[in-house]
Amino acid sequence: MSWLSKALPPKIKRNDSGVARRSSLPEGLWSKCVACEAVLYATDLANNCHVCPRCGHHKRLDARARIDLLLDVEGRREIGAEVLPVDSLAFKDSRAYPERLQDATATTGETDALVVMRGAIASVPVVLAVFEFDFMGGSMGSVLGERFAWGVLAAVEHDVPFVCVTASGGARMQEGLFSLMQMAKTTAVLTRLSQVGLPFISILTDPTMGGVSASFAFIGDVVIAEPGALIGFAGPRVIEQTVRETLPDGFQRSEFLLDKGAIDMIVDRREMKHRVAGLLALLQKRPALQ
Amino acid sequence: MTVSLTPDPSPACGRGEIRESLARLSWSVSTLAHTFALMKTIFLEFEQPLAELEGKIEALRLAPDDSAVDVSDEITGLEKKGQIKIREIYARLSAWQVSQVARHAQRPYTLDYLRLIFTDFEELHGDRTFADDHAIVGGLARFHGEPVMVIGHQKGRDTKDKIFRNFGMPRPEGYRKALRLMRLAEKFGIPVLTFIDTPGAYPGIDAEERGQSEAIGRNLYVMAELKVPIIVTIIGEGGSGGALAIGVGDVVQMLQYATYSVISPEGCASILWKSADKASDAAEIMGITAPRLKSLGLIDRIVSEPLGGAHRDPQVMAQNLGKALQQALRKLTSMPTDELLKARLDRLLAYGRFKEQALR
Numbered sequence: 269m270s271w272l273s274k275a276l277p278p279k280i281k282r283n284d285s286g287v288a289r290r291s292s293l294p295e296g297l298w299s300k301c302v303a304c305e306a307v308l309y310a311t312d313l314a315n316n317c318h319v320c321p322r323c324g325h326h327k328r329l330d331a332r333a334r335i336d337l338l339l340d341v342e343g344r345r346e347i348g349a350e351v352l353p354v355d356s357l358a359f360k361d362s363r364a365y366p367e368r369l370q371d372a373t374a375t376t377g378e379t380d381a382l383v384v385m386r387g388a389i390a391s392v393p394v395v396l397a398v399f400e401f402d403f404m405g406g407s408m409g410s411v412l413g414e415r416f417a418w419g420v421l422a423a424v425e426h427d428v429p430f431v432c433v434t435a436s437g438g439a440r441m442q443e444g445l446f447s448l449m450q451m452a453k454t455t456a457v458l459t460r461l462s463q464v465g466l467p468f469i470s471i472l473t474d475p476t477m478g479g480v481s482a483s484f485a486f487i488g489d490v491v492i493a494e495p496g497a498l499i500g501f502a503g504p505r506v507i508e509q510t511v512r513e514t515l516p517d518g519f520q521r522s523e524f525l526l527d528k529g530a531i532d533m534i535v536d537r538r539e540m541k542h543r544v545a546g547l548l549a550l551l552q553k554r555p556a557l558q
Numbered sequence: 559m560t561v562s563l564t565p566d567p568s569p570a571c572g573r574g575e576i577r578e579s580l581a582r583l584s585w586s587v588s589t590l591a592h593t594f595a596l597m598k599t600i601f602l603e604f605e606q607p608l609a610e611l612e613g614k615i616e617a618l619r620l621a622p623d624d625s626a627v628d629v630s631d632e633i634t635g636l637e638k639k640g641q642i643k644i645r646e647i648y649a650r651l652s653a654w655q656v657s658q659v660a661r662h663a664q665r666p667y668t669l670d671y672l673r674l675i676f677t678d679f680e681e682l683h684g685d686r687t688f689a690d691d692h693a694i695v696g697g698l699a700r701f702h703g704e705p706v707m708v709i710g711h712q713k714g715r716d717t718k719d720k721i722f723r724n725f726g727m728p729r730p731e732g733y734r735k736a737l738r739l740m741r742l743a744e745k746f747g748i749p750v751l752t753f754i755d756t757p758g759a760y761p762g763i764d765a766e767e768r769g770q771s772e773a774i775g776r777n778l779y780v781m782a783e784l785k786v787p788i789i790v791t792i793i794g795e796g797g798s799g800g801a802l803a804i805g806v807g808d809v810v811q812m813l814q815y816a817t818y819s820v821i822s823p824e825g826c827a828s829i830l831w832k833s834a835d836k837a838s839d840a841a842e843i844m845g846i847t848a849p850r851l852k853s854l855g856l857i858d859r860i861v862s863e864p865l866g867g868a869h870r871d872p873q874v875m876a877q878n879l880g881k882a883l884q885q886a887l888r889k890l891t892s893m894p895t896d897e898l899l900k901a902r903l904d905r906l907l908a909y910g911r912f913k914e915q916a917l918r
């Protein structure tokens with residue numbers, strides 16, 4: 269701490285931390301961009317795919333909103349919704365796992381952290397799987413693995429490509445080793461897709477970390493990231509503790525990954541639907557989209 | 559095998575050669591330690607009663623010979639007592655204590671088993687792209703005369719060696735080396751045996767820069783479809799994705815006091831309880847021990863360890879492991895490849911616990 273910050277009265281210091289400032293605006297009508305602090309009218313933001321019109325910051329999206337952005341309205345069919353979580357280890361830390369599940373369901377309206385849907389992206393038929401980050405940090409447990417597998421197998425059955433949008437902190441600790449094994453399961457089922465020559469497009473959004481990042485996420489035939497997304501294996505704090513140095517600016521962000529050769533491209537959310545459809549058309553040797 | 563105990567100090571030798579001789583040195587140190595039991599057993603915290611008995615025995619042994627009393631009976635008595643005590647302690651180890659045994663500084667590592675169970679080991683180095691990762695070793699060897707590909711995590715014994723091996727935490731090039739060796743084995747129809755013993759994949763800046771995630775994910779994918787049998791043994795610490803990255807196979811077995819978990823007990827405690835002190839609670843609840851994982855259907859077999867853990871008798875441990883490997887291999891090599899791969903995929907897809915409920 270410098271002499272200046274020590275000299276400042278406590279009230280100003282509190283504001284410096286940025287914590288006290290947060291919810292100074294009423295929820296709903298207006299929202300503030302976390303990146304540029306621009307005050308935005310909620311409808312404008314929604315009409316702009318939840319991308320800040322000022323600075324281009326990509327706000328995190330819930331699974332259903334993401335599906336609405338990507339899938340055509342006609343012919344949607346949810347897959348694996350009947351697969352539901354169980355507490356096989358009777359896991360309890362400060363709270364019991366079933367309680368955490370209930371809370372997550374109450375806040376998100378989902379029963380687990382993945383929504384899988386058959387449908388079409390700009391008329392290109394696909395199976396789309398989308399993570400719900402607000403459901404326990406999009407963590408991967410047994411239900412997520414099973415729904416993912418159903419999705420891939422449905423793609424094989426209907427002879428359509430598989431597209432997955434990730435947003436996850438990693439494995440779900442409350443399911444112990446079962447959650448680790450979902451890394452093997454989700455990745456293994458993709459071999460079935462490859463065997464029949466169907467593409468898998470992986471779209472990484474903020475954040476894609478840990479066991480999700482280190483399993484199927486980078487196995488996509490094409491790997492796309494949204495701008496500015498945090499993507500990596502180990503969390504930045506863990507790395508900082510290990511190497512005991514400050515991480516470089518932009519570390520583990522999409523632009524960093526592109527520079528290091530880890531992903532194929534960064535695509536703006538507002539163009540995602542047509543870029544993905546176009547890529548699928550190219551891979552499947554279909555005529556160019558209109 | 560001839561080994562020199564001192565690395566060549568000549569200033570002319572390059573960095574690579576120094577590393578080479580360091581590797582040889584570490585190999586020879588662990589060889590000597592186990593063969594001739596030069597190292598005294600290090601007691602863990604919960605083994606204190608054993609340490610005290612050992613201290614008494616030692617004192618009696620060192621007592622002057624000229625006294626009229628024969629101490630040998632007393633020593634035998636104390637040794638018997640020690641055996642009973644150790645049996646007692648090891649009969650009711652908590653999950654946290656098991657994880658201490660799994661991380662014991664004298665626990666046999668991959669290279670120890672390579673020496674004790676295999677012959678004709680030819681270590682193969684490097685990922686052909688960036689570097690040779692010393693936290694994963696691998697190569698061709700013979701097992702009961704038959705060629706096999708052995709790949710395993712490798713930890714170090716002393717401080718220098720630990721740093722050389724990066725504490726058994728691989729970087730992407732380690733996983734890519736493993737992948738290269740698996741593809742090589744597949745090309746020549748040679749079964750793959752992997753040994754898992756890592757705290758996890760290395761969480762460093764360079765590892766992220768070179769695609770740690772992709773390296774691990776790629777291995778999971780390739781191991782799911784590799785056309786030769788894969789036998790996985792967790793010999794010590796099975797730390798998360800860094801373990802699983804060489805841990806997908808047709809048979810997954812664990813040594814009795816090995817652990818396998820999605821996150822370290824300390825890591826889990828600091829995230830969920832916000833305090834690393836709760837590690838023992840976390841270890842208990844996560845289910846990280848071999849018996850627990852066997853009962854959950856997550857592993858196939860438990861390989862018994864000698865009384866008091868593998869480090870107390872590496873020879874016996876190696877014999878037990880050798881037998882288990884032989885049985886697994888016999889079963890797998892008789893299977894046609896398509897059957898083998900189908901069984902592997904079915905097994906991978908069966909992982910998980912959930913319920914199915916008809917939609918309203």
